[in-house]
Amino acid sequence: MTPSARGPAVERSASNSARLAARWESRVQRSAHPLVYPALRAVPGPLLRVPGLGVLVRDPELVREALMRPEVFAKNGPGTSSDLWTPVLGEKVLLNMSGQDHQLLRRKLSPLFTPGFVDVLSRKSLSSPLAELGEKLASGEPVDLVQQAHLFSSVVISQLVGLPAEQIHNDRLYQSIHEISGTVSLRKLSLAEGEVIAARRIMGDLSEHATLAYRNGDPDTVPGRMRELGLSEEEALGAVGAFALTGTETLTAYLPRLIALLIDSGWLPRLARDRSLLEPAIAEGLRVTTPVLVMLRRVRTAAQLGKHHFDAGERLILLGFRINHAAGRFNPVANPSAKLKQLWFGAGAHFCLGAPLAMAQIRLVLETLLDVAEELGPESTLRIRSRQTARKVLIPAYRQLRVSR
Ligand code: HEM
Numbered sequence: 001m002t003p004s005a006r007g008p009a010v011e012r013s014a015s016n017s018a019r020l021a022a023r024w025e026s027r028v029q030r031s032a033h034p035l036v037y038p039a040l041r042a043v044p045g046p047l048l049r050v051p052g053l054g055v056l057v058r059d060p061e062l063v064r065e066a067l068m069r070p071e072v073f074a075k076n077g078p079g080t081s082s083d084l085w086t087p088v089l090g091e092k093v094l095l096n097m098s099g100q101d102h103q104l105l106r107r108k109l110s111p112l113f114t115p116g117f118v119d120v121l122s123r124k125s126l127s128s129p130l131a132e133l134g135e136k137l138a139s140g141e142p143v144d145l146v147q148q149a150h151l152f153s154s155v156v157i158s159q160l161v162g163l164p165a166e167q168i169h170n171d172r173l174y175q176s177i178h179e180i181s182g183t184v185s186l187r188k189l190s191l192a193e194g195e196v197i198a199a200r201r202i203m204g205d206l207s208e209h210a211t212l213a214y215r216n217g218d219p220d221t222v223p224g225r226m227r228e229l230g231l232s233e234e235e236a237l238g239a240v241g242a243f244a245l246t247g248t249e250t251l252t253a254y255l256p257r258l259i260a261l262l263i264d265s266g267w268l269p270r271l272a273r274d275r276s277l278l279e280p281a282i283a284e285g286l287r288v289t290t291p292v293l294v295m296l297r298r299v300r301t302a303a304q305l306g307k308h309h310f311d312a313g314e315r316l317i318l319l320g321f322r323i324n325h326a327a328g329r330f331n332p333v334a335n336p337s338a339k340l341k342q343l344w345f346g347a348g349a350h351f352c353l354g355a356p357l358a359m360a361q362i363r364l365v366l367e368t369l370l371d372v373a374e375e376l377g378p379e380s381t382l383r384i385r386s387r388q389t390a391r392k393v394l395i396p397a398y399r400q401l402r403v404s405r
Pocket residue numbers: 075094095096106242243244246247248250251254290291292295296343344345346347349350351352353354355357358
């Protein structure tokens with residue numbers, strides 16, 4: 001439908017809804033990083049050197065080139081996220097590796113992320129909690145979607161570590177992971193000594209289950225399947241830890257943000273009636289939220305990026321979110337995300353390995369909400385009854401998002 005065919009009143013209301021959605025998204029991000037987010041949004045020019053911090057890069061070509069040259073712009077090294085992961089998970093957990101070792105381990109793990117495997121895994125873990133969510137919403141019961149997302153991630157972590165889902169009745173596993181990642185921020189990426197000890201203890205508890213599942217070799221569990229794929233016990237345990245630590249907060253934060261975005265922008269009932277725009281809506285949600293706001297790299301040897309020179313040891317802070325946001329407001333029809341090659345999942349050798357699993361889970365959760373919205377019809381669709389944004393967290397998120405019809 002062309003804009004003029006929809007009439008001025010409808011156009012005005014659509015643009016108000018789009019503004020409301022953008023305003024809330026901005027609030028979520030500011031609440032997570034009250035000082036850093038506005039500062040990063042204001043970075044002028046293609047790059048900016050900030051003494052003591054690093055080089056802030058927002059030019060799309062430079063960001064992509066840095067991501068595509070991991071041998072020079074390394075993901076491990078001081079001031080990168082390996083400061084956080086290595087003391088807790090060890091040296092060889094994919095996201096702090098590079099070169100051939102990294103490629104080999106990724107290749108070994110890749111069968112775990114085929115569409116067939118992630119689809120079965122996600123359905124097995126989420127079917128029953130999603131059915132319960134659908135029933136609650138359809139009956140008019142208010143639901144906190146943040147709590148729900150915590151519960152879903154507990155169930156998924158239980159699958160990753162090989163615990164039977166029946167043993168998970170609350171969000172305990174999510175909370176234990178959150179205890180680790182909840183202590184870091186963009187300004188303080190590493191853990192203090194006491195925090196490392198606590199984090200190791202938590203990961204140790206999770207590893208106990210994973211070790212058992214690996215040794216039993218049951219291919220219905222993720223660690224058992226890893227053994228079948230030829231991973232050593234150490235590699236399997238490291239990978240389980242890496243998946244739990246990297247995948248949990250990102251996905252758990254994104255799900256409520258996507259639903260809020262769809263309700264605020266008025267897209268939820270529209271999508272419920274016409275699912276053909278489901279994929280662009282998810283991609284647009286990922287683009288405008290960009291859960292991982294920045295990617296960090298360390299310059300290994302002096303190098304040129306475009307016309308800019310970098311010295312060995314410099315730290316790059318790649319402002320992926322600026323590139324994604326520059327494409328405009330959430331718009332599944334124009335779908336500007338199509339041109340960005342999923343930059344919200346990174347690019348090159350370290351492109352998010354868990355992306356197919358994340359997408360499978362996002363689809364299942366969204367379809368449940370859309371089924372409820374379709375049943376309710378446009379007149380009594382789902383609404384946000386109350387919400388709170390999370391303050392000072394690494395991945396911007398809602399702390400509470402109560403929804404009911
Ligand atoms: C909406 C959800 C998610 C988003 C937005 C996201 C985003 C990202 C980004 C941007 C990177 C690259 C970081 C960099 O290059 O510095 C990454 C890497 C990674 N992600 Fe995700 N992620 C998500 C979900 C998941 C899930 C569910 C898993 C677990 C199964 C996962 C596992 C990983 C791993 C293992 C890496 C490191 C890959 C490597 O270094 O080779 N992610 N993710």
